[in-house]
Amino acid sequence: MIATRGLTKRYGRVVAVRDVDLAVGEGDRYGLLGPNGSGKTTLVRMLLGLVFATSGEIEVMGRPIPRRTGEVLPRVGAMVEGPGAYGHLSGRANLALLDASGPGRGSRRTRRRRVGEALERVGLGGVDDRPVKAYSLGMRQRLGLAAALLHDPALLILDEPTNGLDPRGIREIRDLLRALNDDGTTILLCSHLLGEVEELCTRVGVMDRGRLVLQRDMADLRAPTGLVEVRTPDAARAAVLLDGLVEHRDGDRLLVKAPDAAELNTRLVADGMRVAEIRPQRRTLEEVVLSLTGASADRFDRPAGEGA
DSSP: OEEEEEEEEEETTEEEEEEEOOEEOTTOEEEEEOOTTSSHHHHHHHHTTSSOOSEEEEEETTEETTTTHHHHGGGEEEEOSSOOOOTTSBHHHHHHHHHHSSTTOOOGGGHHHHHHHHHHHTTOTTOOSOBGGGSOHHHHHHHHHHHHHTTOOSEEEEESTTTTOOHHHHHHHHHHHHHHHHTTOEEEEEOSOHHHHHHHOSEEEEEETTEEEEEEEHHHHTSEEEEEEEEOTTHHHHHHHTTTTEEEEETTEEEEEOSOHHHHHHHHHHTTOOOSEEEEEEOOHHHHHHHHOOOOTTOOOOOTTOOO
16 A cells, blocks of 8 residues: 655755665554654655655555656545644535645535534534634544545555543544445545554554664564563562572562463462562563653753763
């Protein structure tokens, strides 16, 4: 669905994106992660033909970008760097204008129905005629998502789609995206909410300082590490019994090298240990991302040794 090869974007001496080989398969729910300034938004803008690459190749739906952008964009829904709208118009009027514009414009006869369906899907079906400038941040996000869904896209590219939403709203959007994906829509999602990406996405890419430093299926990232976490009031005795297998001990908690948690539990119980909790260790997405990335570009620390 999306493929880039050696994709690079320079702004003078600054390399915003460097040698990226992105691979988003048809039907993926792909989460693109990384700190501020890592190059995510620049990459997405190049995929949409909004920014020209310095070097490298881009294919979206098998078509080269930007040369064949006009064929691709009618089948793509996107919300990048926040939703845009005419503040003095209502949400319905904004969507009607969007539906009437561009190469993918829809039939005038069915416009009202399309706009109504898009608003209904994102939870704005009952919105009145108030201008968008009076909308809350969460309502603006929902409107931006409705605009991206207006023409039933085969590919949906979203930048922070749940920004400004409360926990219930976040769950509603997550359920909507999962349902769209089940119906065949491929999703590329940029987000800082690692928990949401972990909950929703089937594949993950991590960017840092312009490079794609990781690209793997979520199932592989969440696979057991080969270590088992054990909590037992008999931690000291268990550490002696498992001499050479205990990687770390902290109070009543042990981290043990063991391929099978059930087998380890049987061994401990057979030797009279009381096991309060036992489970295979799995790395969280947060741990993976933090281990691969540096500080955000919006952070400016005082140089080492400089006084206050």
